[in-house]
Amino acid sequence: MKHVLLFSLVLITTGSAGFAQQKYALSLEEAKNLALQKSPLFRLQAKRVEAQEGSYWAGMTPENPEIGVESEQIPPGLSYSRYGERRVYITQVIDFPSNYYFRHKMLNARIRGAQFRLEEAKRELIFQVKSSYYNVLLQKELVTLAKKNVALSEDFYNRAKRSHELGESDRLTMLKAKVNLGEARKRLNSVQKDLDAAVSKLRQVLGLRATDAPVIELTDTIPETPEEFSYEELRKRLSNHPALKAAQVARQEALSASRLAYGGFLPQISLIYYNQEIERTNYWGGGIGLSFPLWFFGQKGRVQEKEAQLAIAEYFVSAEDLRLQKDLDQAVANFEKAANEVRLYQTSLLGEAEEVFRIARSSYAVGEIGYLQFIDAQQTLIFTREGYLRSLANYQIEKAHLTKLVGMEL
Numbered sequence: 001m002k003h004v005l006l007f008s009l010v011l012i013t014t015g016s017a018g019f020a021q022q023k024y025a026l027s028l029e030e031a032k033n034l035a036l037q038k039s040p041l042f043r044l045q046a047k048r049v050e051a052q053e054g055s056y057w058a059g060m061t062p063e064n065p066e067i068g069v070e071s072e073q074i075p076p077g078l079s080y081s082r083y084g085e086r087r088v089y090i091t092q093v094i095d096f097p098s099n100y101y102f103r104h105k106m107l108n109a110r111i112r113g114a115q116f117r118l119e120e121a122k123r124e125l126i127f128q129v130k131s132s133y134y135n136v137l138l139q140k141e142l143v144t145l146a147k148k149n150v151a152l153s154e155d156f157y158n159r160a161k162r163s164h165e166l167g168e169s170d171r172l173t174m175l176k177a178k179v180n181l182g183e184a185r186k187r188l189n190s191v192q193k194d195l196d197a198a199v200s201k202l203r204q205v206l207g208l209r210a211t212d213a214p215v216i217e218l219t220d221t222i223p224e225t226p227e228e229f230s231y232e233e234l235r236k237r238l239s240n241h242p243a244l245k246a247a248q249v250a251r252q253e254a255l256s257a258s259r260l261a262y263g264g265f266l267p268q269i270s271l272i273y274y275n276q277e278i279e280r281t282n283y284w285g286g287g288i289g290l291s292f293p294l295w296f297f298g299q300k301g302r303v304q305e306k307e308a309q310l311a312i313a314e315y316f317v318s319a320e321d322l323r324l325q326k327d328l329d330q331a332v333a334n335f336e337k338a339a340n341e342v343r344l345y346q347t348s349l350l351g352e353a354e355e356v357f358r359i360a361r362s363s364y365a366v367g368e369i370g371y372l373q374f375i376d377a378q379q380t381l382i383f384t385r386e387g388y389l390r391s392l393a394n395y396q397i398e399k400a401h402l403t404k405l406v407g408m409e410l
Contacts, residue, residue: 024208025217028133031206035129036122038207045114045121052114056107060100065092089274093291096266102259109253116246123242123404125205130400132202137222138393139195142386146188149382153177153184160371173371180375222392224346226339227399231332237406238324247313247320254313258306264299267292324405331402338395345388353384 026034036042068091073084095103160177163169199216208216238244270289275282293299360377363369403409 024215025219027218028130028220031133031202031218032126032129034208035125035206038212039125039205040207042121042125045118049111049114049118052107052111056111059103059107062092062094065090067091085276085278087274087276089272091270091272093268093270095268096263099260099263099266102256102263106253106256106260109249109256112249113246113253116242116249120242120246123407127400127404128205129202130403131397132198132205133218133220134222134393134396134400136195136198136202136218137220138389139191139198140218141222141389142191143188143195145382145385145389146184146191149378150181150184150188152378153181156374157181176371176375222389222396224342224392226342226395229402234332234402234406235328237408238328240407241324241405242407244317244320244324247317251310251313251317254306254310258303258310261299261302261306264302265293328402328405331398331405335395335398335402338391338398341391342388342395345384345391349384350388353381357381 024034068089070087070089071085072087157174157177157180160169160174164171164174203216267290270291271286272289273284273286275284277283357377357380360369360374364371364374
């Protein structure tokens with residue numbers, strides 16, 4: 001059965017009478033694009049990439065040059081301009097050239113790491129959109145099913161009440177029908193609250209405020225056909241997972257930081273240029289100096305620290321690889337389990353529950369079975385249909401989880 005799940009989710013907002021409602025009719029693809037545009041958490045991660053790009057230039061820029069003016073041989077009581085000798089100079093201190101190379105590699109690795117974390121955040125956001133989208137569709141279907149159950153329970157309660165008033169059935173049957181109706185209404189209230197919660201979750205994931213879109217229409221359906229995939233092909237794509245890539249570039253960053261720590265033993269270079277005026281005659285000159293580290297305790301400590309951080313980064317790469325392999329195995333198992341549940345409902349459970357209810361309804365109409373047996377058959381059908389709907393939504397969510405891991409639409 002195909003259900004076209006088109007509905008409006010209306011949020012009550014306060015505002016002026018002239019407030020114009022903006023309406024979103026969203027397919028799943030449109031919902032993903034909207035979330036990428038409006039989600040504050042995703043935009044936050046994008047800004048972190050920009051921040052790392054700014055940090056690159058801050059880290060690669062040499063220290064500020066020193067500019068100075070020195071005047072000498074000024075007779076007592078005379079102005080500053082009556083100097084005998086003046087010297088204007090500029091001094092620039094730079095690191096050893098190899099340090100700039102390793103600092104470039106370290107800072108560039110940080111940028112790439114932020115980019116991979118942005119890609120990971122994108123995958124996670126799309127997964128959350130799919131999960132929330134399908135959950136809203138599921139809850140809407142459960143509300144529809146609960147309303148049908150209430151209508152059916154009301155019909156049989158009214159029949160039981162009339163039969164009791166006419167003396168055709170006992171009071172116990174009428175009371176049981178009334179209790180069943182109350183339970184059906186209680187269930188309807190529960191699933192309606194679940195729908196409200198699901199809508200709120202979807203709005204949060206999409207980044208929609210209360211004033212952005214008081215009305216949302218979801219235009220897609222929950223697909224009902226399980227699919228087959230080549231899991232070996234999916235496993236090959238796991239090597240491109242952004243979490244693993246981020247760990248690998250973090251290892252590269254740690255390696256460059258380690259090399260940079262060794263660079264602390266190398267001298268700093270001082271460049272100087274000056275213009276000197278002696279007795280109104282101008283001279284110019286320049287020089288170069290090397291600043292050697294005399295005490296090595298600080299450098300040794302930094303080297304030890306960076307070497308340890310490099311080892312940590314290498315272990316983390318291995319740990320991330322193992323974690324992703326485990327996550328993929330678990331995701332595949334959950335996906336296959338969900339697919340098998342859908343097939344089981346489609347091939348046997350759903351049809352059998354409908355047949356049980358059809359027979360029970362006919363038998364109850366002619367007095368072959370009691371009301372309790374009929375209620376049991378009715379509840380079996382309701383629970384089976386609810387289970388089928390949940391299995392369809394769960395299948396799509398597990399499929400979305402698998403998609404998040406391998407980075408491709410399935």
